[in-house]
Amino acid sequence: MAEAASAAGAPRASRLDRRKARTRQALIDAAVRLIAEGRGDRASIQEITEAADVGFGSFYNHFDSKEQLFQAAAEEVLERWGQMIDRASAGISDPAELFAVGTRITGRLGWTHPDIAGFLTGTGLDALDIPGGLAPRALRDIQAGRAAGRFSVPDAEIALSAAAGGLLGLLRVHQRHPGRIDEAAVDQLAEALLRLLGVPAPEAARLAALGLPETGNW
Amino acid sequence: MAEAASAAGAPRASRLDRRKARTRQALIDAAVRLIAEGRGDRASIQEITEAADVGFGSFYNHFDSKEQLFQAAAEEVLERWGQMIDRASAGISDPAELFAVGTRITGRLGWTHPDIAGFLTGTGLDALDIPGGLAPRALRDIQAGRAAGRFSVPDAEIALSAAAGGLLGLLRVHQRHPGRIDEAAVDQLAEALLRLLGVPAPEAARLAALGLPETGNW
DNA sequence: CTTGTAATAGACTATCAGTCATGATGAATG
DNA sequence: CATTCATCATGACTGATAGTCTATTACAAG
Known part of the structure; x- marks a missing residue:
């Protein structure tokens, strides 16, 4: 899934990319936790972003919908x-x-x-x-x-x-x-x-x- | 499923009861149709009542929730x-x-x-x-x-x-x-x-x- | 240091579940 | 047959939640 570096490109991954990845991972981890707890997909997105300690709006930078996150x-x-x-x-x-x-x-x-x-x-x-x-x-x-x-x-x-x-x-x-x-x-x-x-x-x-x-x- | 008549009771079923039963059945039929169409329980209650040609509020005279209807x-x-x-x-x-x-x-x-x-x-x-x-x-x-x-x-x-x-x-x-x-x-x-x-x-x-x-x- | 870009973030909007007050229908009664 | 009463039907109302939009912040490049 990693974006391919452009043909002549530089190493193409630092800080910003890591931050993005961290946010995304935090959301996924929170989702896994919630599903395992049996809250299934009944958890609201607010609940998820809170559990991930991430701003609500950030969610949609990474996923189009709750289903996609799950x-x-x-x-x-x-x-x-x-x-x-x-x-x-x-x-x-x-x-x-x-x-x-x-x-x-x-x-x-x-x-x-x-x-x-x-x-x-x-x-x-x-x-x-x-x-x-x-x-x-x-x-x-x-x-x-x-x-x-x-x-x-x-x-x-x-x-x-x-x-x-x-x-x-x-x-x-x-x-x-x-x-x-x-x-x-x-x-x-x-x-x-x-x-x-x-x-x-x-x-x-x-x-x-x-x-x-x-x-x-x- | 027919309601039992009370022990000493009259025939105990007419018009009003039939109307009620008809509304309830219309909702169930609509739900069956929607599920079979693959819309699962993603159909909104409005969609269901519309498909059943029944007023929105009527839904709650018969069921407490969408889950109960399904x-x-x-x-x-x-x-x-x-x-x-x-x-x-x-x-x-x-x-x-x-x-x-x-x-x-x-x-x-x-x-x-x-x-x-x-x-x-x-x-x-x-x-x-x-x-x-x-x-x-x-x-x-x-x-x-x-x-x-x-x-x-x-x-x-x-x-x-x-x-x-x-x-x-x-x-x-x-x-x-x-x-x-x-x-x-x-x-x-x-x-x-x-x-x-x-x-x-x-x-x-x-x-x-x-x-x-x-x-x-x- | 300045400038540009990409991600974060929360206020905003639309939609949906569930409530409530009102209206319609028909049963019971005199 | 008229009146009264109970029951069901109905859609406007309320709170919550998914999803959008734009301002802000963090970072990279020059």
């Missing part, structure tokens, strides 16, 4: 989430295993990163439409799995939506009934989703029980 | 949907078969009843929270299936959410790419969801291919 905030959160999964799945090439790892890490967000989990349940299935989110990557995995004959599901997008629904359901149950969801429950969901994708049951069980790599804190 | 509209649509599935599943007792029928009829809504389909995709997973909706029934089916040893999924609520996600995904794909979803695709989703629930693959394929009863127009 979209940017969503992309940021999903980006971190994606990196977390990338780290955990480094070296894995089997699409089914990749899918299992992604599912299990996401399900664990409920207690490892409640803020992200809250964010996801707050946005619902709309999270699938967020560009740069995890959806494109998961979609790629599913399609790769189909191409490799590992999955037999007919439509990748539908399967993705089902997987997202399952994960969101799990996170929601966790929020509403703390303690009812544990690692075993997450692994069982991953197993069930693999079966949905057409992986034979015994193989699904095996994939959902593999050791899970460390993810780090972010 | 909830009533949702219950109405889901009620019709539920009755449609009830008719189609009369005489079926196997939970797995019931689930398959419900899934396949719902998936077919995309072309048999685009208004309901639009409504469902418009509300997203929140449809699961609508009281009186189909969720409680589907949940019951899933739990019955677990009790009968027919399903092996650990948490019924999570499974329900995954199923809803799959169906919503299918309906969304149908809306965005008309013609990409046909009856075979719906049946394959039903099959996949049965596998997710723990039904052995061959049995899932059989259940998803059974003859589907006529549902009637409503």
Whole structure:
């Protein structure tokens, strides 16, 4: 997103640019915080700018609307989430295993990163439409799995939506009934989703029980 | 929903009651239409009352807020949907078969009843929270299936959410790419969801291919 | 130091949710 | 049939919030 320097241009970034970036980031951080707190997009722009300690008018220097801010905030959160999964799945090439790892890490967000989990349940299935989110990557995995004959599901997008629904359901149950969801429950969901994708049951069980790599804190 | 007549009461319903009911219904119909059009709850109350050809102030004689109206509209649509599935599943007792029928009829809504389909995709997973909706029934089916040893999924609520996600995904794909979803695709989703629930693959394929009863127009 | 540009900021306007007082409709009663 | 009363319908009113506009401030360049 950084503006390209003009062809013959100078280094093209200092102070002013940093100030601008700082303001923008303050707004995004405030939005992430508010969403995670469950205030969803019900927070007023005044509330947001106040939380970001920024003048009201500044908001519109960076975003055209509240929705646009929340979209940017969503992309940021999903980006971190994606990196977390990338780290955990480094070296894995089997699409089914990749899918299992992604599912299990996401399900664990409920207690490892409640803020992200809250964010996801707050946005619902709309999270699938967020560009740069995890959806494109998961979609790629599913399609790769189909191409490799590992999955037999007919439509990748539908399967993705089902997987997202399952994960969101799990996170929601966790929020509403703390303690009812544990690692075993997450692994069982991953197993069930693999079966949905057409992986034979015994193989699904095996994939959902593999050791899970460390993810780090972010 | 008709008001019960008081015990010793007269017929207790005329003109005034009908007028009231008509106004209320006009508002609900307008809301259903707007949601199906994808305007979601972004429609202003003025827009709604205008679409219903009702005075602005009348709105608050019937509903406390826009959310309440949308909830009533949702219950109405889901009620019709539920009755449609009830008719189609009369005489079926196997939970797995019931689930398959419900899934396949719902998936077919995309072309048999685009208004309901639009409504469902418009509300997203929140449809699961609508009281009186189909969720409680589907949940019951899933739990019955677990009790009968027919399903092996650990948490019924999570499974329900995954199923809803799959169906919503299918309906969304149908809306965005008309013609990409046909009856075979719906049946394959039903099959996949049965596998997710723990039904052995061959049995899932059989259940998803059974003859589907006529549902009637409503 | 001067000048120009880009970001900040809060006062201003339009729109929307929700309230309230008034008017219209029809039921009950003599 | 006329009168009275209750209930619903209605749109003008109020407070709040999204989004605009212009003055001010911070910085960079010469």
